[in-house]
Amino acid sequence: MDKEAKKRIRGSRERSNLLYEAEYKTIEYLCKLMPQAIKPDHLTAIGLLGSIIVFLGLVLAVGDKKYLFLSVAGFAVNWFGDSLDGRIAYYRNTPRKWYGWALDINVDWISACIIGLGFYYYFPEWKIVSFVFVVAYGGSMIVALMRYKISDRYTIDTMFVGPTELRIILCLVMIVEIFREDTLLQFAFAGSLVIMLLNLIDSFKVLKLGDARDKKEKAAKRL
Secondary structure (H helix, E strand, O other): OOHHHHHHHHHOOEOOOOOHHHHHHHHHHHHHHOOOOOOHHHHHHHHHHHHHHHHHHHHHOOOOHHHHHHHHHHHHHHHHHHHHHHHHHHHOOOOOHHHHHHHHHHHHHHHHHHHHHHHHHHOOOOOHHHHHHHHHHHHHHHHHHHHHHHHOOOEOOEOOEOHHHHHHHHHHHHHHHHHOOOHHHHHHHHHHHHHHHHHHHHHHHHHHHHHHHHHHHHHHHHO
16 A cells, blocks of 8 residues: 555544554555445445444344344444445545545444444343433534534544444453343443543533634634
8 A cells, every 4th residue: 555545544534542553554454455346335334234233233132142242243344334434435535525524423323323222122121321322422423523613623532542442342341241241231331421421521622622712713803
C-alpha cells in the first residue's frame, strides 16, 4: 500500500484508542484484499447484519447461554463492516465524505437500538438495562456530534477506549457469562453508567469549547 493511500485511510478520522495501530494495520491489509465488486455501502450493510446477529444470539441465549458465542461472532462481523466501509472508500480515493458520515451515524444508531433490544430480551427481569445502554450509547453519539460541530474535530473515542475496544470487552464478558451467570448484567449496567458519566464530563468540555468559540467569533466581529 502506497503512502498516500495510508495517509487517506488514517487521516479521515481522529483516533486515540488503545488498539489504534494494530487496528489500522489490519484495516490496511483488508483493504488490499477487498474485491472491487464490494462497495462501501455493501460493507455498511454487513456491519448492520453483524448487529442483527448479536441480537439473535442474545435472544437465543435466553434458552441456552452457548448462543452468546453467536453474539461474539456478530460483533466480529459488525467490526468488519463498520470499520471497513469508510476506510475502503478512502483507500480507493472515492470517498463521499458527507453521505458516508451521515449514513454511518444512522446505521450506528440503528445498530445500538438493535443490540439494546437484544439486551431487552436477554434480561427479562432487568429490562431497564437495555434502556440505560441505549441512552448511554446515544449520549456518546450526541457529544461526538456537538464536538464536531463546534471544533471541526470528529472523534469517536473516549480517552483510550473506542468502539473496537468496547466490542472486545463485551465479547469477553459474554464468554464469561456462559460460565458465570449475571456477569453480562453487571457489566452492561455498570458500564453504561460509566459511559453516561463520561458523557456528562465530555458535555461540560464541549460547552467550554462552545463558549470559547462564541467569544472568539464576537471578538472577530468587533474588528
